[in-house]
Amino acid sequence: AQKITQTQPGMFVQEKEAVTLDCTYDTSDPSYGLFWYKQPSSGEMIFLIYQGSYDQQNATEGRYSLNFQKARKSANLVISASQLGDSAMYFCAMRETDSNYQLIWGAGTKLIIKP
Amino acid sequence: NAGVTQTPKFRILKIGQSMTLQCTQDMNHNYMYWYRQDPGMGLKLIYYSVGAGITDKGEVPNGYNVSRSTTEDFPLRLELAAPSQTSVYFCASESRGREQYFGPGTRLTVT
Numbered sequence: 001a002q003k004i005t006q007t008q009p010g011m012f013v014q015e016k017e018a019v020t021l022d023c024t025y026d027t028s029d030p031s032y033g034l035f036w037y038k039q040p041s042s043g044e045m046i047f048l049i050y051q052g053s054y055d056q057q058n059a060t061e062g063r064y065s066l067n068f069q070k071a072r073k074s075a076n077l078v079i080s081a082s083q084l085g086d087s088a089m090y091f092c093a094m095r096e097t098d099s100n101y102q103l104i105w106g107a108g109t110k111l112i113i114k115p
Numbered sequence: 116n117a118g119v120t121q122t123p124k125f126r127i128l129k130i131g132q133s134m135t136l137q138c139t140q141d142m143n144h145n146y147m148y149w150y151r152q153d154p155g156m157g158l159k160l161i162y163y164s165v166g167a168g169i170t171d172k173g174e175v176p177n178g179y180n181v182s183r184s185t186t187e188d189f190p191l192r193l194e195l196a197a198p199s200q201t202s203v204y205f206c207a208s209e210s211r212g213r214e215q216y217f218g219p220g221t222r223l224t225v226t
Contacts, residue, residue, distance in 0.1 A: 004157075035214060045158075045205060045217035091157055102173065103148075103215065105157035 003027065004094050004106035012112050013082050020067070021077040021109050023092030031097040034075040036066065039089040039108070048090075051075055087113045117141050121206050121218035128196040128225045136191040136221050138206030144216075146209045147189040148173075149181065151202040152220075158205065164189055196225045 005024045013019045025034065036048040051059045051066045059066040067076040079086055092106040119140045128134055140147065145166045150158040160173030164183040178200060180192040189208075193200060203222050207215040 033212070043203065043220050043222075045207075045215075047214040047216070050214055093158075102160055102163065103158075105159075107157045108155075 003104045004092055006090075006092055006106040006109050008109045009107075010110040010112070012114055015084060015113050015115050016081055019079045019082050019086075019111065021079075021090050021092075021111065023075045023077065023106060025073050025075060025092075025094045027073075027094065027096050029096040029098055033095045034066070034068070035093045035095070035103065036064070036075075036077045037091045037093065038086075039091065040085075041088070045091075049077065082113050084113050084115060087111060119206055119208055119216050119218035121204075121221050123221060124219065125222045126224070128193070128223065130196060130198065130225060132196050133192070133194050134196070134223075136193070136204055136206075136223075138189045138191065138218060139187050140189075140206075140208040140216070141187065142208060142210070142216065143186060144208035144210050145186065146211060146215075147183065148207040148209075148215065149179070149189070149191045150205045150207065151175065151200075152205060153202050161191065161204075193223075198225050201225045 003026050032053045034051045038046045049061045049064045051068045058068050063080045065078045089108045091108045093103045122137045148163045149161040152158050159175045162181040164170045170181050201224050203220045205220050206218040209215040
């Protein structure tokens with residue numbers, strides 16, 4: 001079974017609009033962490049935001065926020081006021097505490113921001 | 116502060132050749148990882164290390180080997196290259212439990 005699912009292979013969004021990238025996960029470990037990374041066309045992997053399973057508040061980092069719904073096992077990334085430079089692949093990843101800190105990755109969502 | 120560096124950036128190998136992908140980090144991280152990313156896909160873990168002298172297999176270790184003689188270096192060895200190993204290879208490091216820092220990647224083609 002897929003542990004990390006990103007259901008949107010690709011998305012087009014108008015510049016300055018907010019965008020939500022979906023991520024659902026599957027784990028029975030009560031202690032886990034969720035990560036979002038951005039991969040621009042240049043290829044590097046850039047860390048965006050982290051949410052721990054015991055964190056009481058949704059994580060925020062600048063224009064990025066994580067809509068964490070634990071009961072639904074979803075950890076959607078929200079980008080406010082999108083910019084042309086946000087065009088990239090976005091990956092959701094999960095680490096379970098009993099996995100020796102290995103990250104499990106989703107297949108990614110390709111986001112294209114239209115001017 | 117260079118972070119995670121990888122060499123080479125690009126390489127073309129013939130089937131059956133061998134090579135070593137180099138990875139060095141200067142952040143004194145104990146945890147290091149090698150991933151491969153096939154076109155249009157997420158990352159798959161090849162090998163990882165939790166400290167000097169300790170390595171373990173990830174999801175797709177076949178055809179690869181690693182060593183970790185120092186905290187800084189984590190080379191990945193490809194023996195008898197096959198077309199299925201054509202991919203982009205990323206090395207990453209982390210301070211325990213937090214985000215991973217990635218190198219720029221090595222684009223490998225096996226023909």
